[in-house]
Amino acid sequence: MDRSRRTQDPRSRRRTGRNLLSHPRPLRAFTALAAAALAATGLTVIGDGGTEAAAASPAAASHTSAAARTAAANLAKNPGFESGLDNWTCSGGSGAAVGSPVHGGSGALKATPEGADNAKCSQTVSVQPNSSYTLSAWVQGSYIYLGASGTGTTDVSTWTSSASSWQQLSTGFKTGPSTRTVTIYTHGWYGQPAYFADDFTLDGPGGGDPGEPVPGAPGGLATGTVTASSVALSWNPVTGASGYNVYQDGARVQSVSGASAVVTGLTPSTSYQFQVTATNSAGESPKSAAVSATTKEGGPGPSVPKHAVTGYWQNFNNGATVQKISDVQNQYDIIAVAFADATGTPGAVEFRLDPALNYSEAQFKADIAAKQAAGKSVILSVGGEKGTVSVNDANSANNFANSVYAAMQKYGFNGVDIDLENGLNATYMTQALRSLSAKAGPRLVITMAPQTIDMQSTGGSYFKTALNIKDILTVVNMQYYNSGAMNGCDGKVYGQGTVDFLTALACIQLEGGLAPSQVGLGLPASPRGAGSGYVSPSIVNNALDCLAKGTGCGSFKPAKTYPGIRGAMTWSTNWDASNGNAWSNAVGPHVHGLP
Template identity: 70%
Template sequence: MDRTTRQSGARRRGGPAGALTLALALGIGLTLTGGAGTARAAADVNVAKNAGFESGLANWTCTGGAGTVSSPVHGGTAALRAAPGGQDTARCAQTVAVKPNATYTLSAWTQGGYAYLGASGTGTTDVSTWSPGSSDWKQLTTRFTTGANTTSVTVYTHGWYGQAAYHADDVSVFGPDGGGGGDPDPVVPATPAGLTAGTVTASSVTLNWNGVSGATSYHVHRDGARVQTVSGTSATVTGLAANTSYSFQVSAANAAGESARSAAVTARTSTTPGPGPSVPRHAVTGYWQNFNNGAAVQKLRDVPAQYDIVAVSFADSTTTPGQIVFNLDPAVGYASVADFKADIAAKKAAGKSVIISVGGEKGNVTINSDASATAFANSAYALMQEYGFSGVDIDLEHGINSTYLTRALRQLSAKAGPSMVLTMAPQTIDMQSTGTEYFKTALAVKDILTVVNMQYYNSGSMLGCDGKVYSQGSVDFLTALACIQLEGGLDASQVGLGVPASPRGAGSGYVDPSVVKNALDCLTRATGCGTFKPSKTYPALRGAMTWSTNWDATAGNAWSNAVGPHVHNLP
């Protein structure tokens, strides 16, 4: 969300509009492999070194935005994470030793945003392949033949301009040894250690364990039966009975086989939760500015009754990673903090939810460890207790770590209880696929999530769920992008349309309230659609959000007066 008025296009990102065409021309791939059924000569080896990134970026040359992570991984304990930025596609390359006049199979596993894999300097025809992104690990494969005098080839991977970060792991370049040797064949991994039970709900238990070198997957066992297979070092087992004790174990696996099961850990689910958040079936969310940027300055009491959820913008970070505080800005005109708290209490008495928003355009909170996750949960809960906030809004626009943000939100939920309101406001690029960190977080906390109000502005053109590119500012842009979330696993009640309240509220992407109403009708009633028509209707769609109540007030509350009643009258 904007803390200041942006100039048109100030926050535009290069969307995939041109990427699809250019990708076909520049297709670069990272994962190429022969597959289980491909026969190879006995002497063939994987001539790539540090193919699983277990030794960081050793043997690889990468441009900015690249590093290794411990989660998610396809195998072992590490994987490449590379984030394109500006004119940098986050390219990682390695020169491998090859034999002349020989054929090699190149492969790798990728996850996340656009990923390209290829080989250059082959002496014959250079090759490449690519993936438009995937929420699961996907293997890319291609082959190349070396020239008569070729003794080295460069293999590489990269992402694409303006797209989400990609992950890559377990690269292989199988063929005759060119003199440099290769990575050894896998052996059965060791038994996982450190299994612990984390957050529990009435129907789920979250498990965490230590990674095992050489493992490509982990099997989760409940009461002796395998119930889940994951690639990372955590899992949430769902579908459990309330107030029931379960025993869990984990084993590690790769192509060579499966390890013995870990020591068992026991966890008991909580009792059946009480009623959910007191948010209407169809709700309007508005961000209230705790600063003066030229929009109308207002107190919470001045926010129109059409708003069901009011997100106070924003919390501030501290020098302690993950920790947040709130500082009431004198510019908004409150005589005291007590007066502000009284307004929150009055809104809640009127049936509204007032929540604290974390992040925004200039704000950021780092949650990338267990310690920072706990610091966030503790400090956010402290603010809820001190001010009377009903929950939190996640509006982090500078990147998130889904693993630790999920842990933080679950810890907070365990403290606050089932009435906590949890909203999110990702940018369009953050919800293009279920493999993005934001989407993964939303799905991981689906059982406690109230609504995701994606920001349909300041983004440029984006892909819809039908694979077509749509320009912002149209009914099609709103409906085709909402469709990605609706088909990607979120419940319709957890999807809202986030738009600016006035042309001054954002640099680009403002649409007339009539367009918002048409989009809502298209998604819920199959009327008012543009060229894109959803395959079915979603009558439970939560509603709409706007930045901000202040910019709405500046324009005479035209947005809430038009969109509010329409949302509340949805089926």
Template identity: 70%
Template sequence: MHRRSPAPALAGSVRRPHSTARRTWAGALSAVLAASALTLTGLATDAAAADINNAKNPGFESGLANWTCSSGTGSSVATPARSGAAALKATPAGHDNARCSQTVAVKPNSRYTLSAWVQGGLAYLGATGTGTTDVSTWTPDSSGWKQLTTSFTTGANTTSVNVYTHGWYGAAAYFVDDVSVFGPDGGGGGEETVIPVPPTDVAVGGATKSSLDVSWKPVANATGYNVYRDGLKVQSVSGASAVVTGLAADTEYTFQVTATNAAGESGKSTPPVKGRTAKDGPVTGLPKHFVTGYWQNFNNQATVQTLAQVSDNYDIIAVAFADATSTPGAVTFNLNSAQLGGYTDAQFRADIRAKQAAGKKVIISVGGELGTVRVNDAASATAFANSVHALMQSYGFDGVDIDLENGLNATYMTQALRSLSAKVGSSLIIAMAPQTIDMQSTSGEYFKTALNIKDILTVVNTQYYNSGAMLGCDGKVYSQGTVDFLTALTCIQVENGLDPSQVAIGLPSSTRAAGGGYVSPSVVNNALDCLTKLTNCGSFKPARAYPALRGAMTWSINWDATAGNAWSNTVGPHVRSLP
């Protein structure tokens, strides 16, 4: 646990619980979803060529014509519009969930596919009066257009159904565009669906060693897209972008995209667009083995230092910490000049450049024991990626360290880091500093995140302190503060999916730096020898050596300086001597 001030030893890892209000809201929502008997299916595959979109004014180009919204909660707006010049905006208020609906003519005993594109707050899409089973589907809030799709079959006497959208009480406004009730012509004067035109403005970017991002301009009447790599279809998506994975490093690929709907598939986009994956190997400028240290942007009785005063034994300097903003997921950085002896922002920026000129990397750390950054939905993931990228551009940081000790959502943190990687490219350093318990199982959110981004991940520096006793990879219990604890727990990561080059061991730099788990620098070196060469082990010895193990991390550079740099002067040279 990375602390801003000394604290007593902990018996185990403690996480701050979510608020009661959040639990109550989630419980109520779960109950509603269960009662709705939601079904989410793919597009209908048995639609005939003569099928049409039976919805009227499906893109809200004629305002709210043919639509009725509760309590005046809906309006036709020009921005954002997925296609055409308009979309629906509906704003829940108080006890009104902003329900907008239309009665659609249908044929009895017929199958229909209901779809719509939504954005903004939580949004539902459904149909009632089907004569069989009414259906609905939903999505949590989304920062970009997302397609909702479900299907239903009409009853023997059903000639019309009620199609609706709505939001959630007290949630943000939601937007809807391109509603479709696709199936046999019900006689209500719907719109016949035609095969879409090929996508345009196809672009390739966001190169990593094994993936490329492909994007294109949305096609008005498309319900999906197919991505072709070197002439072969490799992916089908609903939105106007895709991440193509499983690629070889430093290899050029050619991409084309087609648009689809129930009427068929368009031709391929032209001309074909090329992209090249990043070169294999470590991030440029990082040694095979390195030492990471946290630099404190605050004074907690440890030695106050400028970046210029940081020992050369540190290869990566993690600036602790970024600050949360009022926008969920977004972060900023505020140099604490008052606690750092008048250290100015201009000096700080100049010191970053000087360290980089000396071959060091400086990254911004997000979290810590008191960190309140939450990335738990699509909007906050986007805000996180955008704000970290802005800090990198402003200060020149080489990357980001994820040190969220009060909860992490693997789905949305993965989304955030992939988005950041697409903006920065292969030079991005991504470090993680999970607590010991977070890396005990691949089912943990931290471990899942690390595996999700394995192709762009630099290093996981697990905090092997403030944790008490834990299980090793051999199923035995080991106590913190021993060489066995370090080696047996590190084994879990490298035997469950992470490459040894992405794993490092994290320790306190002095007895004052953590509540428990300190070991002398010589024990750190013994653990590194055991893991990389199977020498100097304790009672536990790994089944195989991991010579590519990345190195070591410490909390903190300032506490190390307080102890005369004893930790870095011992561990630093040893790390560089590893095979």
């Protein structure tokens, strides 16, 4: 990261190269142009904005031709649920076979999301390596997803936000060079009503050698490292197995290729039972003997309040007031230290105090501890406008998690903020953050600061990442600035700098799957804090009132209120201090006074 430029440029977070809508147009037109561009590069837009990798070779195209689909056998077992839930596994007992409504035959799936369970129903299917497949299903309901995992290449999914009658979802994928099984699935979304699915079809070459035996049950299952939210498992490899399924209290929670796994997202001080099975193209083995483990108690550290104010603290001098952590105004509940930088190791980051601040490491650590003793969370922000951290494979994901955790242990940070403004890989950033969560425990604070363009659709990588880690995510503080005009959740275009811009864009996140407690409004603390988009603190407060209470709205008024909305964020505590702390003095008490 170019520190000299940051020192000279008073708008270090200005995204002049990232303003995709400097000449704003309705997103529908933008999407049409994007679709044409995607088509030219071998990608296709699926469903309500989800983007999937398309088959790129002539052989792949032949697999998806109408003639091939007609001739191919359906690889999905019990695809119409005529035999109840045979061959299907539904999370948390969320699924049931029903006789109405049905798309075809006499049965269909009804699955009901509850709490943190999104009602995922899946089955593992035998396939051939280096082959192309088309997956489709008929669905009915709100926010329904269809996908395939364990493909060995790029896992795919598509979705629809609303299917009042039966609607067909379809996507395609290619298997990797050693892939013998894939898992096909459907799921709904948190807080949504029950959905229905029927008539699954998986077209492509069938897998397996008819003479290949089903593998035996794994032996030697044992627990390893146990934290407050995770349990590490290992077992003896099974001859002839191409993969393994992990079961938690009788429900399958993971599919892995090797003889080890880490089960995450667990509750502190809780006993769990685990089993594993071995799989290959011929089928799945019996379950192993069970082992039990009790998670540890929750770790120390402050909890983020119901309504919170986040502020970025600058580890550099760009013309704003230079601060120590102890100088940060008391209204801030989360202090994001900006920024960690990339190292020469892929995915790894490091943090070093800027020598120009004349701030000793010992005092920095002591100031963090003092803020935490006062109930604040201090986290490490990764990225920024000029950040070049890339997490694009399993190795870099592991390096990211290890390096962030090392920084947490060294300085006492409570968590991490993802502020990567040059793109991210949803699959591997999810892996990295879940690995970090397994190390740090349930009090880990994870925040995000995407640009507005990154949260326009649940098909975007940032939005996907947020939804993937919804069970461990603290808050997404989208940057409502440096963006021009954008679509709101009602399909209308709103210009930045207004109450409508804040509320209509927040609505996309609130209705797209994030909990109200995971949505915050990110604004500059002063006109000098960003290139454009500054609004007075009163506008921020009006937008919060509109979302939480239905008052103070502009022309856009959400269909319902979100009293649990988390709060607001600003760039930065330093620019706030340069402006007499006017932003935090106005917005802070208002956030803390929300219902």
